[in-house]
Every structure is written in C-alpha cells, then in structure tokens.
C-alpha cells in the first residue's frame with residue numbers, strides 16, 4: 001500500500017480544474033434524486049459515451065445503480081447555489097425548482113450550459129466510488145459561461161485572447177506593457193476620455209464631478225466627512241472644488257445646529273446626472289464589446305484589487321442615498 005496522506009491527495013487532485021455538473025435520476029418509486037458531481041468526463045464519440053463516479057456512501061446510490069438511466073446537467077456560472085443545494089446530502093433537492101420532463105420521464109433542470117440524457121452502459125467498481133458509463137441518448141446545450149471548480153472552490157473562467165505573456169510579467173526588473181499599474185491607469189484614463197465631452201459641457205473638472213457624485217450618493221455632508229469620502233478618489237483636500245461649486249450654486253451650504261453641511265442644488269444634481277448618464281452609456285458600450293461574462297470577471301478582479309490595496313477608505317457606496325452620516 002503506498003503511503004498516501006488523504007488531505008494532501010485531495011489537495012493535489014484539486015489542481016485538476018473541472019466544470020461542475022448535477023446528475024439526476026429517479027428511484028424505484030419515481031422520486032427524483034440528484035447529486036453535484038465534478039467527476040464527469042467524456043469517453044467516446046462513436047458510440048457517444050460519458051462517465052462519472054458516485055460515492056458508495058451517497059444516499060442516492062441505489063437509485064443511480066438500479067434505474068438504468070441518468071441525466072448530466074453541466075452547470076452555468078449562474079448556478080452556484082443549485083450546485084450547493086445538490087451537494088447537500090439527502091434533502092428535498094427538487095422542491096420549488098423549475099423542471100422539464102426528460103426522455104425517461106424524470107425531471108430535467110433548466111438554465112444549464114449543457115444536458116446529456118444517458119442510458120447506463122457499464123458500471124465499474126472504483127474503490128469507494130461506483131463508476132457509471134452511459135450512452136448519450138439525447139443532449140442540448142446553450143451558450144452560457146460555465147461554472148468552474150478548482151482547488152476546492154468555485155472559480156470563474158474567461159476566454160483568453162492572444163498570449164498571456166506571463167514571462168514578461170514575472171521578470172523582477174521588467175517594466176513592460178504588462179505592468180499592472182500601467183494597465184489600470186491607462187484603462188481608467190481611456191474610460192474617462194469617453195465622458196470628457198459631457199464633463200466639459202457641464203463645465204466640471206474631475207474633482208468637481210467626484211464631489212457632486214459623492215453628494216448625490218450620500219446626501220449633504222460636512223466638509224470633513226466629504227473630504228474623507230473622497231480619499232479613495234485621489235481628490236482629497238477639497239477646498240477648491242467646493243468653493244467653485246458653491247460659487248456656481250451647484251452646491252448649497254446649510255446650517256444644522258452648529259454643523260455646516262454641503263448638499264446638491266437642483267442645478268448640481270442635474271449636471272452630475274448628465275455626466276453619470278454619459279458614463280453609464282460608456283460602460284454599456286464597453287460591456288457589450290467585452291461580453292457579459294468577461295465583464296463580470298473583470299469587475300470581480302477589480303473589486304479584489306480595490307480590497308487588497310485599500311488603506312481604509314470610507315465606504316461611499318454601501319450607505320443609503322440621502323444619508324448624512
């Protein structure tokens with residue numbers, strides 16, 4: 001017997017990236033059963049064969065080994081919660097789910113990237129698992145981003161365009177076009193370039209726009225609170241933008257007890273909404289070109305980068321609009 005540490009073995013297996021499936025069938029009473037499985041793989045094109053393996057400890061073992069048919073649902077990226085539901089042992093996994101009738105009368109799940117309805121061809125003993133090989137008798141697929149599993153966690157997959165050029169990025173002394181600071185900076189300025197015309201039309205500088213949009217998001221603020229909220233934009237020390245916005249009557253000063261607060265006037269609100277509309281149109285255009293899924297991957301990575309580099313900024317976005325905190 002080789003000396004294998006189970007945790008290390010499991011971790012090493014996790015290096016193999018897979019999709020995620022839910023395999024379903026019916027038990028002898030016709031009650032649907034289903035399990036989340038990433039052991040699925042293709043086997044043969046002619047005849048069309050696929051396989052997966054089921055733990056012998058699974059509650060659904062008898063149903064799968066006896067029924068003679070099962071359906072593999074390849075999950076889309078939106079179906080993480082469904083994957084979790086079918087990975088929980090034995091509960092009523094189908095309750096409240098929208099389903100369709102399959103070839104064998106068992107329910108099919110909807111919203112998947114692909115579905116393969118199979119008749120059992122072979123069953124093999126596989127240690128603590130049962131290996132099921134099935135002949136595909138029906139399938140369908142949709143153009144959906146897949147749910148991915150890697151290293152024991154769900155992951156996002158994105159299509160690669162051209163070479164990744166990882167060597168250049170890894171070089172300690174290189175300062176190439178792969179330098180992250182350059183990429184983020186250039187992406188930021190090129191994005192803003194698309195709304196420069198609207199900023200100019202409203203007569204707003206970048207710090208003035210950030211000031212107005214923060215007031216739109218958070219309502220009237222004291223000067224100190226506003227200054228704090230703008231830390232993350234790089235436009236702290238607001239004296240100038242605020243004085244100019246007051247002079248142009250885009251911002252109004254109000255007195256609450258001892259505290260002076262600054263809030264949007266109607267013309268300030270109007271100006272910032274025009275710029276935001278231009279920015280949203282710019283975003284929509286870019287997202288359409290990127291594609292829905294890559295856009296989500298990009299936003300996810302940018303949020304991670306923001307969290308990793310944040311020196312403790314005041315959270316502008318989470319507060320309810322109109323708050324004066």
Ligand SMILES: Cc1cc2nc3c(=O)[nH]c(=O)nc-3n(C[C@H](O)[C@H](O)[C@H](O)COP(=O)(O)O)c2cc1C
Nearest residue numbers: 036037038039053054055058059060087088089090
């Ligand atoms: C991503 C993922 C992949 C899984 N892959 C398998 C698999 O290939 N085979 C298996 O037997 N269990 C697998 N499981 C665990 C089963 O989904 C889980 O044990 C399930 O509760 C079994 O259902 P049952 O006991 O109600 O029949 C996986 C779980 C997750 C989250």
